[in-house]
Amino acid sequence: MFKDILKVIISLPSQHVIYGTISLVLCIAATWVYKNSSHKIKVIIIQTIGYLAIFNEIAFQAYMFYYGIWSPSTSLPLEMCYISALLVPFYSRKMSSRDLKNWFFFAGFGGSLFAFINTNLSEIEHIYVSIHYFFAHGLVIFVMLSIVVDGYRPTWYDYFNAIKWTSYLVCTIIVTNIVLGSNYMFTFKKPEGVNFTLLMPDWPYYFLIMLLIGLIFYTLMMACSIFFYKEDINA
Numbered sequence: 001m002f003k004d005i006l007k008v009i010i011s012l013p014s015q016h017v018i019y020g021t022i023s024l025v026l027c028i029a030a031t032w033v034y035k036n037s038s039h040k041i042k043v044i045i046i047q048t049i050g051y052l053a054i055f056n057e058i059a060f061q062a063y064m065f066y067y068g069i070w071s072p073s074t075s076l077p078l079e080m081c082y083i084s085a086l087l088v089p090f091y092s093r094k095m096s097s098r099d100l101k102n103w104f105f106f107a108g109f110g111g112s113l114f115a116f117i118n119t120n121l122s123e124i125e126h127i128y129v130s131i132h133y134f135f136a137h138g139l140v141i142f143v144m145l146s147i148v149v150d151g152y153r154p155t156w157y158d159y160f161n162a163i164k165w166t167s168y169l170v171c172t173i174i175v176t177n178i179v180l181g182s183n184y185m186f187t188f189k190k191p192e193g194v195n196f197t198l199l200m201p202d203w204p205y206y207f208l209i210m211l212l213i214g215l216i217f218y219t220l221m222m223a224c225s226i227f228f229y230k231e232d233i234n235a
Contacts, residue, residue: 004199005196005199008118008194008195008196008198008199009117009118011194012118012119012194013119013121013193013194015127015130016119016121016130016194019130019131019133019134020116020134022134023116023134023135023137023138023141024116024138024141026138027138027141027142027145030045030142031142031145031146031149033045034142034145034146034149035149042146042150043095045146046088046091046092046095046143046146047092047093049088049092049139049142049143050088050089050090050091050092050093051089051092052135052139053085053086053088053089053136053139054086054089056085056132056135056136056139057077057082057085057086057136059132060128060132061075063128063132072180072182073180073181073182073183074182076182076184078173078176078182078184078185079111079184079185080107080108080110080111080169080185081108081111081112081115081136081137081140082136083169084103084104084107084108084111084112084140085136085137085139085140087100087103087104087108088139088140088143091104091143098152098158099161101147101152102154102158102161102162103162103165104140104143104144104147105144105147105148105152105154105158105162105221106154106158106159106162106166106218106221107162107165107166107169108140108141108143108144109140109141109144109221110214110217110218110221111137111140112137112138112140112141112144113141115133115137116137118193118194118195118196119133119193119194119195120186120191120192120193120195121133121193153225154221154222154225156222159218159219159222162218163215163218166214166218170185170187170211173185173187174187186207186210187207188203188207189203190202190203190206197210
């Protein structure tokens with residue numbers, strides 16, 4: 001199984017590896033700058049990130065309209081990571097919100113991280129599609145790192161709250177997919193491209209496995225937080 005997973009990662013399109021590496025380096029660099037900035041500058045950085053998240057999605061929607069490829073069944077930002085990216089502007093206006101921090105820590109980071117190590121994009125995607133993809137996911141990862149830098153540590157209440165809201169979202173997306181005949185969050189069909197669902201059985205089993213992987217990831221995030229920041233959580 002490990003060899004199969006490694007094979008999927010090695011088979012990723014070259015542009016995915018290039019843009020993904022650039023995005024991760026920029027995330028780490030931006031986090032370092034953020035960590036060493038004053039509170040006032042931190043607020044400005046997060047607000048700027050919020051505006052960039054809005055611009056990124058509006059520009060992408062305009063791009064699809066311009067080229068006549070926009071469709072309600074494929075073009076709405078209803079994937080986990082794009083929903084998280086659209087929450088960044090709200091967080092930039094209310095950085096004290098524990099619910100939003102909780103969402104970015106578990107759901108936002110989990111979805112974006114998996115988007116870096118596998119993809120539903122192909123080698124022939126237009127360059128702008130890839131830029132939009134990594135820009136959105138990179139913003140979410142940066143926000144997650146910034147809240148950890150600022151001292152956010154999840155409690156067990158946060159953990160179960162994240163599971164609850166993720167479950168609500170998945171159910172909502174399933175209903176939306178039935179109405180639109182779409183496949184947002186890949187609830188009814190495996191994503192295209194090079195990704196881990198290639199190693200999974202067909203629907204509905206792959207989707208159930210994806211949900212299980214998500215739950216395991218949430219649990220690992222909570223376990224790591226307890227292990228590395230036990231004193232902070234107890235405080």
